Every structure is written in C-alpha cells, then in structure tokens.
C-alpha cells in the first residue's frame with residue numbers, strides 16, 4: 015500500500031490482510047494468481063511472507079536489490095524475502111534480541127532457496143571485518159556440504175532436503191556475522207538403501223563417483239559407473255541431466271577445505287561413503303542349514319569379515335540396517351564437525367537469527383511413520399505460531415492502550431497432546447508396543463491405539479468410525495484430524511521404523527573400526543549401557559521439544575512457501591494444488607487471526623506523512639503532536655468511530671476498505687495536488703521569466719547610454735558603463751601583459767582609459783626592464799654598453815647599422831699572439847685593448863696595404879707585421895669620420911700641424927661599427943662624424959685630399975682623374 019510502488023507492484027493486494035473478502039479462499043487464490051502471473055511471487059499476510067516458487071530466475075536477487083531493501087521500512091517496498099530478512103536484522107540490532115525465521119512448505123516449494131537467499135543477503139549487506147570474512151565464508155559454504163550429504167533427487171524436487179535444518183547465525187554487537195550453529199532433524203536414512211523409481215540416493219555418492227580422482231576411487235575400490243552399485247541404481251536415474259555431479263564435487267571439495275576438514279577426516283569420511291556402496295552390493299545365498307553365505311567376498315574385503323547365522327532375508331535386513339545406521343550417524347558427525355568450524359570462540363555477547371528450513375505438512379496417498387513425524391512437527395510449529403502471533407498481537411494492543419478483544423482461534427494443543435503426552439500419547443503407545451515382550455505387530459499397535467485414544471475427538475480408525483469410515487480408512491490405518499485437515503496413516507512399518515534396530519554384534523564391529531569417525535559414531539559406552547536407546551519417535555519428540563525451547567525465546571518471522579505446480583514449470587499456476595497448500599500451511603487461519611483485530615496499523619508519523627495532503631489542517635505541515643494530527647486528519651476525512659482506534663503511538667484501522675478509501679483519496683488528491691503544484695510552479699516560472707527580461711532590458715539600456723557618454727567625465731549617465739568597462743579592461747589586461755622587454759604588444763584601451771593604460775604600460779615595462787637587468791651578467795652589460803654607444807653614433811645615420819645590431823661585438827679581432835713582439839715592444843702602453851685587421855690607403859697613390867689597427871688606452875697604432883707604421887696619441891686625435899654608406903671606410907684625423915704625423919689614417923675595416931665604437935670608448939669623447947657625399951682629409955701638413963662616397967653596381971675604391979679617392983659601395 016505504501017512507498018513509491020510502480021503500477022506493476024500494485025497488482026492485487028500486497029498484503030492479504032487488505033483483502034476485503036478475507037475469509038474467502040477463492041479471493042485468496044485469486045490474489046495469489048494475479049500476482050504470480052506478473053512474476054510477483056511474494057505477498058504478505060501482515061508480517062508473514064507468502065512465497066510462490068517461480069521455477070525460473072526472476073532477476074530479483076541482485077546486489078542492487080539487496081541494497082534497495084537495506085534499512086528500509088518493511089512496508090515501504092514491494093514484499094520480498096530481503097525485506098523480511100532485513101526487518102529481522104534491524105530489529106535484532108536495535109533491540110539486541112534474538113530472532114528466528116521459520117520457512118515451511120512442501121517439498122519443492124522453495125524453502126531451501128529462501129534460506130539461501132537470506133544467508134546471501136546477510137553475507138552481502140551486513141558489516142564485515144577482514145578477520146571475520148572466514149566466519150562468513152564458512153557459514154555460506156556449510157550449505158553445499160550439507161546439501162551433498164543430506165539432499166537427493168526426488169520426484170518432487172531435484173534437490174530435495176531429506177532432513178530438517180535449523181541454523182543459528184550469530185552476530186556480534188556491531189551486527190557482524192561471527193559464527194553459527196546447525197541442528198539437523200530426522201535425516202531420511204531409508205533412502206540410503208532404497209529409492210523409488212525416478213529418485214536417487216543422497217547426492218554425495220554420485221558426486222564422489224563422477225568427480226573423484228581415478229586414484230582416489232581406486233583406493234576406495236570404487237568404479238566410476240553408479241549403475242554398478244545397487245544402492246545407487248534402484249531408482250533408474252543415477253545420471254540425472256539436471257544435476258552436474260562432477261561440478262558439484264568440486265564445489266563440495268572446495269567447501270571442505272574452507273570449513274576445516276583435515277585430509278584424515280576426508281579419508282575416513284569417504285571411506286565410509288565407499289563402504290556403504292560396497293555393503294549394498296553384498297548378496298547372500300542360502301546354505302544347507304538355511305543360513306546365509308556370501309558367495310562373492312570381493313566386496314567384503316573392503317569392509318570386514320561377516321560370518322553370521324541368519325537367513326538370507328534377515329542378513330539383507332541386517333546389511334541395510336547397518337548401511338542406514340552408518341550413514342545416519344555419519345551425517346550427524348558431519349553436522350557436528352561443521353559446527354566446530356562455525357563456532358565463535360570469543361565469548362562476548364551475541365545475538366542470533368535462526369533459520370528453520372523444515373518440511374511442511376505432508377499428505378500423500380499413503381502416509382507412513384515419516385509423515386506422522388513430519389506432521390507432528392508441523393502441529394508443534396503451528397502451536398508456536400498461533401501463540402506467538404496472538405501474543406504479539408495482544409501485547410501490541412495492550413501496549414498501545416487499545417481495548418482488547420479476545421481473538422477466537424483453534425488451539426491445536428489438543429492434537430499435540432494426542433501425539434506426545436507421556437504414557438497416553440501415540441508415541442508412548444508405540445514405544446510400549448516396541449518394547450513389550452511377546453509378538454508385537456503393526457496390527458497390535460493399531461488395536462492398542464483404538465483402546466487407549468479411541469475416544470479422542472481427533473483420532474479415528476475404520477473400526478471406530480463404523481460404516482461412515484469404511485470408504486476413507488483402511489483396516490491397518492488410523493486417521494488424525496490435524497489443525498490443517500485429516501490425514502490417514504498406515505501403521506505398516508511403524509514399529510520397525512520406530513525401533514530402528516541394529517544387531518548388537520554389528521554395533522560391536524563398528525565400535526572397533528579403524529575408521530575414527532565410525533568409532534566416534536558408535537561408542538562402546540552404548541553397548542555397555544543396559545538402558546534401551548530411545549526410539550526414533552521419542553528422540554524426535556525430544557529434539558522437537560528442544561527446538562521449541564530454542565524458538566520460544568526468540569522473535570518470530572514466517573515464510574510460507576508454495577509450490578505452484580507438480581511439474582516444476584515456470585508460470586504454471588495449478589489452482590487445485592495451491593488450494594491444498596493454502597489449507598495445509600494454515601494460511602487462511604493465519605489471515606483470519608490477523609484480521610480478527612485490526613487490519614492495518616501504522617505509526618502516527620508514517621500515517622501522517624503519507625496522508626497529510628488530505629486535510630487542510632495538516633497540509634503542508636502539521637506542527638503539533640503527530641497523534642493529534644492523525645486525529646484531525648481522520649475526523650476531517652470522515653472515519654466513523656467503529657472504523658479505527660488511536661493507540662499511544664499508532665493508529666489501528668479495522669477494515670481494509672477504510673484504508674483503501676483513504677488510499678484512493680490520496681491518489682486523487684495527489685493528482686490534484688500535482689496539477690495545482692504544476693500550475694503554481696508554471697506561474698512562478700513565468701513571473702521569473704518576465705522579471706528576468708525586464709532586468710535585462712534595463713541593463714542593456716543603461717549600457718547603451720553609458721557607451722554614448724563614454725568619453726565624458728564620470729557622471730550618472732556613464733558611471734556604471736565606465737566602471738564596467740574599466741573593470742573589464744583591467745581583468746582582461748591580466749591575460750595580455752607583455753612577457754618580456756622585447757614584446758611590444760599591449761591591449762588596446764578604451765578611450766577613457768588611455769592615460770591609465772599608458773601609466774600601466776610604463777610600469778609594466780619598467781618592471782620588465784628591471785627584471786631583465788637583474789638577470790644580465792657584468793660581461794654582457796659591458797657589451798651592451800658598447801652597443802648603446804654604437805647606437806648613439808650610428809643609429810639612423812649609417813647604412814648597415816640596423817643589420818649590425820644583432821652581431822655581437824668581439825673583445826678583439828686579433829690575438830695578442832698575432833702581433834709581432836717587436837711591435838708590442840714599441841707600443842708604449844702595456845695592454846692592447848682592441849685589435850682589428852684593416853686596409854690602409856696611403857696618401858700618394860692610395861695604395862692599399864694589409865695592416866692592423868691596434869688600440870691601447872692611450873693611442874691608436876697602425877701596424878704591419880713587425881713595425882708600427884703610425885701612432886696616433888689620443889691627445890692628438892682630432893676626430894673620426896665614416897661615410898653614411900656601407901663601405902667600411904674610416905678616417906682617423908690627426909692634427910694638420912703635427913709634423914710627426916704623415917697625415918690622417920685612411921682605413922677600411924670589415925667591422926667598422928665595432929672598431930669605431932671601441933675607439934670612441936677609449937678616447938672617451940664623441941669624436942665621430944658620419945658624413946654624406948664626401949670628406950676632406952689631411953695628407954700631410956698643409957695638404958688635403960678628398961674622398962667621395964657614392965653607391966654603384968660594384969664595390970670599389972679608386973683614384974679618379976681629379977686625384978680624388980672614390981669609394982663605391984654596393
């Protein structure tokens with residue numbers, strides 16, 4: 015009814031309690047069918063879960079499904095076994111109490127699957143520590159081992175559990191699964207020696223033969239073919255296609271290693287399994303005295319020597335009894351051994367959830383001792399259920415302060431007593447008959463029953479029933495009127511099965527076996543004891559009574575499994591079969607009990623939260639106590655006083671129709687509300703849109719106005735715009751500042767920001783320069799100073815200057831070693847500052863000679879290989895001339911009156927910019943003139959020459975007819 019369910023989840027009712035026709039079995043079946051057709055296999059009766067076996071994978075057990083159900087209110091989501099498991103777990107964690115989940119149903123209804131799903135749910139969703147993973151794995155892996163030894167293929171179920179199982183999962187206070195304990199009930203031993211047509215023995219026999227290593231089988235004296243063994247082949251289906259024995263063997267072997275079985279354990283265990291198979295193959299022949307002999311002792315050597323004065327029939331009986339006893343007790347040993355590995359040695363407080371996977375009510379055409387025990391077990395569990403359910407129901411009414419109305423139900427204690435009462439009950443009578451001296455038979459047992467319990471209202475025989483019973487009850491039968499209906503039992507085999515006798519000397523042999531498991535199973539003390547061992551019936555009664563003791567102290571949850579058809583087909587819903595199970599599972603009775611009080615109850619908070627929109631006082635919020643809110647709400651929607659009751663924390667609604675009406679109103683109001691909300695929301699959106707547009711228009715208008723007045727002084731018309739533009743420009747500038755001194759780019763500023771931009775640009779440049787300067791070495795700085803000087807002299811004046819910029823100046827163009835030592839001697843100053851090869855033109859014929867220009871701190875020398883040709887003291891230097899063209903010519907002028915000198919030095923140098931700059935820096939004066947056209951120079955005192963500069967197709971220097979020096983550059 016609640017939660018965010020999809021339409022699919024709402025097929026029929028999710029809780030039978032909400033069925034209006036709750037007494038109608040037809041309505042019950044209808045609801046089940048409707049849901050089953052939609053693959054909705056789970057339905058609740060209150061907190062009881064009804065599950066119909068889908069016989070197909072439905073994809074509803076994924077990890078995401080587990081996560082979905084984790085920690086969610088039980089009724090919030092569609093019914094699921096996970097919801098039930100989670101609910102028990104949450105309650106256990108919060109209230110620190112113990113729980114059990116009882117899973118019942120007939121063979122093949124899905125009990126074992128349900129219990130596995132619950133175990134997996136806990137394994138995945140419970141918190142876990144690394145050290146406790148082993149405990150979790152052991153809990154999970156105990157299953158395949160128990161199934162191998164305790165399950166078999168039957169006509170009803172290919173993997174039928176042939177024993178009842180109760181498993182405690184122990185949790186520590188953090189809710190981590192830390193250990194477990196298993197109790198098994200009534201393993202079907204008869205299957206070891208006999209199987210019906212189409213059925214098999216326990217899986218483990220076939221798994222061993224199919225999957226065991228060849229060596230292993232050889233050491234056990236076994237062949238791979240199961241047909242060779244009488245105990246495996248009577249059902250004629252040893253090789254069942256739906257079962258993969260070989261794979262299962264691997265799973266079981268792996269599980270054994272995880273749950274602590276040693277090599278020796280396994281050797282002994284499989285030794286027993288093999289012995290049982292060999293035992294089954296022993297045949298007996300009659301000898302002359304009518305005693306049994308064993309014609310083929312091949313098998314015997316694998317077991318022991320048997321010499322026995324019995325008839326062949328009795329021998330075969332003894333053989334089978336031995337096989338059954340050995341297997342049955344080994345199974346018990348196995349369960350104990352698994353328990354040792356599941357035990358949690360830490361003795362801090364634990365809480366438990368018990369899983370009880372037990373046979374449901376069985377009603378066959380022929381019902382024997384087994385059905386009698388199983389149905390007795392179900393009577394006991396039904397009693398527990400009724401008591402616990404009613405108790406819980408009535409406790410809840412009391413706790414909530416609701417007027418309590420006694421609920422009428424059938425108390426089946428009377429049937430339990432009929433079966434189990436000491437000295438008076440059927441089991442006691444059977445035991446008496448088993449031990450009394452003299453010939454006791456199944457018939458004498460029946461007569462005794464008639465005599466002792468014949469007047470009981472729930473007991474009937476053919477003789478007691480008179481003519482009425484003739485059709486229904488046979489002469490060797492008795493009938494019990496169980497809570498779930500009549501069942502007729504045939505007394506044949508009751509005595510033998512109840513006695514379950516094993517010849518004493520066989521027990522003796524087994525006590526002395528080399529196999530340590532057998533020695534544990536057959537204790538010498540048992541032989542020595544003079545007391546008769548309890549019969550099967552009494553043992554079962556005692557174990558049931560212990561089970562009930564375990565269960566009574568725990569909080570119950572129930573799962574009732576239903577088998578939809580007898581042919582294991584998906585989607586087939588067999589009405590007849592299902593009605594039968596509804597009856598025997600006591601579902602109608604359970605529903606009636608649940609409905610006797612109030613159909614529906616919910617905490618005030620939850621109820622209010624869901625339905626508050628139905629009343630203006632509680633919508634959208636109720637601020638008072640929730641109980642008062644609920645009262646206001648139900649009064650407003652018109653609940654009559656007989657329809658509900660208000661408890662301390664919950665509202666109780668008597669009839670489903672009241673709740674349905676409320677739910678319908680809620681659905682309707684939800685639509686209305688949705689429409690209203692939608693309209694309201696659209697209005698809000700539209701208003702928002704209008705406001706947004708209006709705002710945008712205003713912004714744009716102000717922006718345009720600002721733009722128009724952008725160049726005016728700051729004022730109301732442009733302030734916003736300018737602030738915006740300024741901010742925008744500055745923010746943008748961040749990404750466009752030049753990265754180095756040579757980068758001349760700059761973000762163009764808006765008109766209003768030109769000044770600021772210039773200032774910023776200056777700052778930025780200074781900053782870059784400073785940064786650059788800091789990174790410059792002394793050597794490089796000196797070179798750059800020279801370049802600066804060169805720039806002052808030549809920039810914009812002489813051709814080729816720009817190209818020279820990126821050619822670094824050298825410290826000297828000749829090595830000191832290249833200058834003749836004699837020359838060096840003649841040079842007065844100690845150090846040559848700079849030297850460069852030059853061509854010197856003489857004054858007469860302007861002849862060109864290879865020379866070097868050598869500069870010291872005081873003078874310039876023109877030298878040849880070994881001689882100083884001319885020395886010009888800087889003090890006498892009058893100036894330096896170059897042309898504006900790219901001819902490399904330079905003239906060092908000397909004083910015209912200086913008679914020591916031969917006139918000005920006319921030189922041509924490849925590195926004219928460099929040489930002139932070095933000279934100027936040494937002279938420390940601006941002495942250079944860059945001339946255009948021509949220049950005058952002194953040839954000697956009182957005599958002058960002219961040099962004319964121009965450009966031409968070919969570079970050359972020559973004396974023209976006027977005696978002038980012509981310098982042509984390219």
Ligand SMILES: Nc1ncnc2c1ncn2[C@@H]1O[C@H](COP(=O)(O)OP(=O)(O)OP(=O)(O)O)[C@@H](O)[C@H]1O
Nearest residue numbers: 067069070121122123124125126127171173174175
């Ligand atoms: N929830 C489920 N989803 C899919 N298949 C299922 C489900 N439950 C049961 N089955 C199918 O039905 C078969 C029988 O189920 P299961 O063995 O649990 O029955 P059971 O009630 O334990 O029978 P028995 O009393 O004979 O042991 C399973 O092997 C499986 O194929």
